[in-house]
Amino acid sequence: MRLRRVQFRLAACSIAASTLGARAIGITYPLLALSITKSPVILGLVTFALTVPGLLFYLPAGVLADRADPRVIMQFTEFGRAMAIGSLGVAIAIEQVTIAHIIVVAFIEGALCVTYSLAETTLLSTLISRENAPARLSASEICVHIAAMAGRPLGGMLFDLGRLPAFILNTGVFLLSARFLSGTAKAPRNKRPAKLKQTERRASKPSMGSLLAEMASGFRELFGHPFLRQAMLVTAAGNLAINAIIMIFMVNSAGLSPILVGCVLAAGGIGGVIGSTLSRLPSLRGLIKPAASTLNIHMWIWVLALLIATRGEPLSYAVATLITGCAGGLLNVSIRTYEIRHVDRRKLARVGGVFRLMSHSAVCLAAPLGGLLASWLTAQEAIEVVFTLFATSTMAMSLGEAWRRLAELERQMNETGRPGE
Numbered sequence: 001m002r003l004r005r006v007q008f009r010l011a012a013c014s015i016a017a018s019t020l021g022a023r024a025i026g027i028t029y030p031l032l033a034l035s036i037t038k039s040p041v042i043l044g045l046v047t048f049a050l051t052v053p054g055l056l057f058y059l060p061a062g063v064l065a066d067r068a069d070p071r072v073i074m075q076f077t078e079f080g081r082a083m084a085i086g087s088l089g090v091a092i093a094i095e096q097v098t099i100a101h102i103i104v105v106a107f108i109e110g111a112l113c114v115t116y117s118l119a120e121t122t123l124l125s126t127l128i129s130r131e132n133a134p135a136r137l138s139a140s141e142i143c144v145h146i147a148a149m150a151g152r153p154l155g156g157m158l159f160d161l162g163r164l165p166a167f168i169l170n171t172g173v174f175l176l177s178a179r180f181l182s183g184t185a186k187a188p189r190n191k192r193p194a195k196l197k198q199t200e201r202r203a204s205k206p207s208m209g210s211l212l213a214e215m216a217s218g219f220r221e222l223f224g225h226p227f228l229r230q231a232m233l234v235t236a237a238g239n240l241a242i243n244a245i246i247m248i249f250m251v252n253s254a255g256l257s258p259i260l261v262g263c264v265l266a267a268g269g270i271g272g273v274i275g276s277t278l279s280r281l282p283s284l285r286g287l288i289k290p291a292a293s294t295l296n297i298h299m300w301i302w303v304l305a306l307l308i309a310t311r312g313e314p315l316s317y318a319v320a321t322l323i324t325g326c327a328g329g330l331l332n333v334s335i336r337t338y339e340i341r342h343v344d345r346r347k348l349a350r351v352g353g354v355f356r357l358m359s360h361s362a363v364c365l366a367a368p369l370g371g372l373l374a375s376w377l378t379a380q381e382a383i384e385v386v387f388t389l390f391a392t393s394t395m396a397m398s399l400g401e402a403w404r405r406l407a408e409l410e411r412q413m414n415e416t417g418r419p420g421e
Contacts, residue, residue: 007184008127008136014180015120016143018078021173022113023151024158025085026050028166029106031159032088033099042099049103053110054360059215061115062353066214066346070123071184077112077119078178082171084108089167117356118349123184125340125348133337134279134288141276141332145325149269153262218350225342227290231335232355234295234397236362238302241390242268242324243363245309245383247370249317252379260314267318268325275329288334290342292401299394301327306387312380 033046065073084105091097128136158166222228246265253261279288288294302324309320335355343351373382 004127008124010180010183011120011123011127012140012143014074014078014177014184015140016147017173017177017180018113018116018120019144019147020151020154021081021170021177023148024155024173025109025170027152027155028159028170029102031156032092032097032163033102035163036097036099036102046099046102046106049106050110051360051364053107053114055357055364057111057114058118058353058357058360059218059350060211061111061118062218062350063211063214064115065118065122065349065353070119070126070349071181073119074116074123075178075181077116078174078181080112081109081116082174082178084112085167085174086171089164089171092164092167118352121336121339121352122345122349125345127184128340130341133340134333137336137340138276138279138333141279141329141336142273145269145272145276145329149266149273152265215350215353218347218354221344221347222351222354225338227292227295227338228335228343228351228355230292230295231290231331231338232358234299235331235335235355236358237390237393238299238324238328239359240362240366240369241302241306241386242321243366244370244373244386245306245317245320247367248374248379248382248386249314251371251374256314264314264318264321268321268328271322271325271327272329272332274322275326275331276333277329278326279330279333284330288330288337290334290338292404294331294334296394296398296401298327298331299397303387303391303394306383306390310380310383310387312383 029046029050030043033043088097088101088105091101124137124140155166155170158169222232249264250261278284305320305323305327308316308323310316339348339351370382370386373385376382377385
């Protein structure tokens with residue numbers, strides 16, 4: 001048990017280091033491109049190259065993570081990211097860096113990041129028992145949110161030191177992440193029946209013809225769990241709404257202090273740390289209970305946050321992102337705990353791939369949606385449109401859940417029968 005606890009801590013350190021590096025390099029790529037050209041089109045291409053792998057690789061990466069040893073996958077991806085980023089460092093050192101090189105590296109690093117994140121879920125499931133899953137996952141979420149919050153300003157600070165030091169240090173972060181994983185390489189996996197082990201060995205054999213079928217099995221497994229199905233839709237709707245609000249804020253942030261803008265954007269990360277910490281309190285366990293009522297509560301919390309954002313002031317944006325980040329931290333612990341306790345371990349990464357694909361798609365859609373609303377309407381009107389749509393969806397979900405409960409109650413009463421029958 002003690003060995004397993006040590007291995008979990010090493011895995012958590014690797015995940016935190018990887019998150020820190022991903023957020024830092026996500027800022028460094030655009031800054032490097034801007035140092036070469038001031039073209040907004042080129043900047044958009046670099047950002048697109050970093051984000052598009054999430055749309056392309058979440059599903060096949062889930063199949064890979066379910067087939068192979070997650071530790072090997074994570075180590076391979078971290079070494080691959082270090083090599084890709086290091087190649088940019090070499091190009092900078094010899095003054096031969098090009099936009100094409102930046103785009104290719106951003107795409108490769110983004111694809112490896114997607115694969116790492118799904119293998120991470122599978123690895124943690126082998127190091128966490130079902131009983132202590134909420135406490136362990138909340139600890140991991142706290143580390144991830146702190147790393148994510150620190151990563152973006154760290155990326156800017158490193159770039160201020162110089163282009164070459166920024167990429168050398170980012171390379172070192174991913175190598176450090178891989179080094180942490182070496183301590184878990186010989187960790188014992190959860191005991192499985194012999195028949196299940198034989199099934200896993202057969203599944204690990206490469207079969208391109210079965211790839212689509214295996215990806216489809218992830219959809220079937222997820223949709224077989226009503227809570228996960230509803231949580232996926234709730235998470236996607238929440239990500240779409242709050243990221244659209246952030247884009248509206250960014251479009252209208254001209255004239256504001258960069259420090260003020262940074263504080264508003266950092267509020268979401270602070271909220272995530274708070275939410276993940278609160279999930280450890282026994283008195284708040286009801287907010288992470290995997291049930292439709294929990295999802296309803298979180299939706300109404302987000303409605304409140306969006307209502308605050310309709311004031312259109314920087315402080316109101318910061319409070320809104322703080323609240324949604326806090327609710328998101330609580331909900332993440334709830335969802336991941338449910339996955340570890342109830343999802344077939346052989347399909348855990350595939351289910352995670354489907355879930356994250358939907359969430360990532362919502363984030364990608366939020367940027368153009370927020371930009372269009374901000375260009376067509378005033379900032380106040382744009383925020384009110386987002387609030388109205390989200391509040392209407394939340395009301396419809398709440399009414400649907402109430403109707404379902406009434407129908408279930410009526411069915412139970414009919415099955416029980418009247419006295420004397």
